[in-house]
Amino acid sequence: MIGNDRVGVRKTHKLFIGGAFPRSESGRTYEVINTRGEFLANIAKASRKDARDAVISARTGFNSWSKASAYNRGQVLYRIAEVMEGRKEQFINDIQDAEGTSNKKATTQTDQAIDRVVWYAGWADKYSQVLGNTNPVSGPFFNFSVPEPTGVVAAVAPQDSSLLGLISVIAPIIVSGNSVIVIASMNSPIPAITLSECLATSDVIAGNINILTGDPAEIMPSLASHLDVNALDLTGITDPELHASLEIEAAGSVKRVRSSPINPQWQVTPTLSRVRAFTEIKTVWHPMGIL
């Protein structure tokens, strides 16, 4: 800190589970460096036990979040964007440190990430009109189909695109009422930790979004085989062998598994594909025509 008398206050980087910021129960951390090889921070290294704790929180979060009205969910998502906007400078610095990109690129990514949350916020009370419908069945019945949230989703954020990619994984999962446990980019986790601070100070229900830092190869197998996890988003898993082994674990409770195309284009406006992947179509029949 040459040229400045003040000694900076550094932050302890922790997990985000059930709306709180615990250290890993394992007491482990790992070092994160920037692209120039300089030390950035010691990051909590989540264990399998942390992942199981996160599932309990996510289930509790799901039970209330999935009952929130669509209008309410939209406002909660929009509120995340509001809080993120206030932290823009921090995100830009985090991304620059983590990804070694220019200030301009980091700014663009931050802007896109915030806009992505706003985009999904607007979908909260519309996607079911697009994915659901009434069905003209042959008989005296009123018949309609609606998408409902799948439940608890375990996700791996992409290794690159530490903020935009991360938010593009989280937002479509929660917009329909799911809860998520997301493992942040292992090499660039600090933007995710800043995001968790935004979530903690917004209106997100405790347990609805849980962010773990650590090694996906260590944590994901226990989530893929966990009976109270309903679906997997394997976006950030690029090792084909690990991907296949997680798919095998997923079969134990017939989990839905969503993978990403190779080289996902995060800057492109998405389709509803990710929302659809974590919803279930429910079809309801009732007789009609007796007056």
Added chain:
Amino acid sequence: MSFQYAPAPESTAIVNIKSSNGLFINGEFTPGHGTPFKTINPATEEVLAEIAQANQEDVDAAVRAARRAYDKTWSKMPGRDRGKYLFRIARLIQERAREFAVLETMDNGKPIRESRDVDVPIAAAHFFYHAGWADKLEFAGYGTNPQPLGVAAQIIPWNFPLLMLAWKIAPALATGNTVVLKPAETTPLTALLFAEICQQADLPPGVVNILTGDGDTGRMLVEHPDVNKIAFTGSTAVGQAIQRQIAGSSKRLTLELGGKAANIVFDDAPIDQAVEGIVNGIYFNQGHVCCAGSRLLLQESIAEKTIESLKRRLQTLRLGDPLDKNTDIGAINSREQLNRIIDLTKSGEDEGAQRWSPDCVIPEKGFWFAPTVFTNVTQAHRIAREEIFGPVLSVLTFRTPDEAIEKANNTPYGLSAGIWTEKGSRILAMANKVRAGVVWANTFNRFDPASPFGGYKESGFGREGGIQGLGAYLTSEESS
């Protein structure tokens, strides 16, 4: 007093079963290379025909034919023309409906009343519905230029042989895929008759291929490297095995698996209608229905009265010759399935539930199981947890709507549910809270090609029917 009915059997003269049947590959019937097996009439145990067993060589040939048809013809044909083939198929099924119904009943054991009024007409309707989609796929919500996946391997169960074939083949063809379908080992005959329909429709060779065989044939088909899509209907255990088998491949998968549906009757329900719904829910098709209402949840205050009415109604069901037009309960499809039902019902007695069946004469030959009701069932009993896939109802009770929800959702399955109440707001609240893909309110076991069907949780994923069902056979536009 009981009324005696004169026998009213449907004539079997309309069907012409070949004593020996080949595989349907590239538009032609060809002998299989495995050891042939026999399919029997489960109501008489008489051999109906010898059926080819497809081995690896046959699977390779069928997939090759499907790939060639996909590359050369089907994926290039305008949707309008694909649709016209499907319309032809729908009409041909209608024209030969009686033949299909009789054959289905002979091979499967289900009452002719059901094959004639449910299986066959809905199968035709599936082709008619999907025919219209073939040239309108850009309106289905999968982007502006949705594409077929390629070759679809489809494996179907024995409970609704022709109907499940229609659920699989119609959407696959409408979206431009070609198929290799394996019917169940015990019910191959209507699939082979359908192959004749494909010939009569002049469907280009290789677009539909039918391979008869056992589980090994199915496994070879799933593992074939040139298959792009797998659609399976059957048990959860086999579905899980398939999900594991294709891990690490880019094959797309949809699964329609088991169920243990709650049929929930509230104290304000119209009891007589509810009793009809309970009977339809579990005794339709001998209970060989993945979405059967196998757990009856009765509100405590009306439990006794409802069980009494139910028992009275069950006394009137007629079990016997499936070809008789007055038969309500047909034959169990196989000895293997019968043994499973016997084993599970025995566990019900052993674990302390109370068993009841109406008086009915069980025919000497064939596989039969009298409609059965278990009362004093707890949630821990095997008969309340495991899919029996037979005419066996487990009755539980509840006091409050919350308790009903709790019990209804207390299962790894999530295929269907029934709700009986006169209160509209309660129907909607209950429909919202049960975790199941299909909810029947004041009705049960309704199916329609326009209405998507499929499960939550361990009942599988993906939908069949409706606009949502098309997604199982199309690429979706995604950049991330």
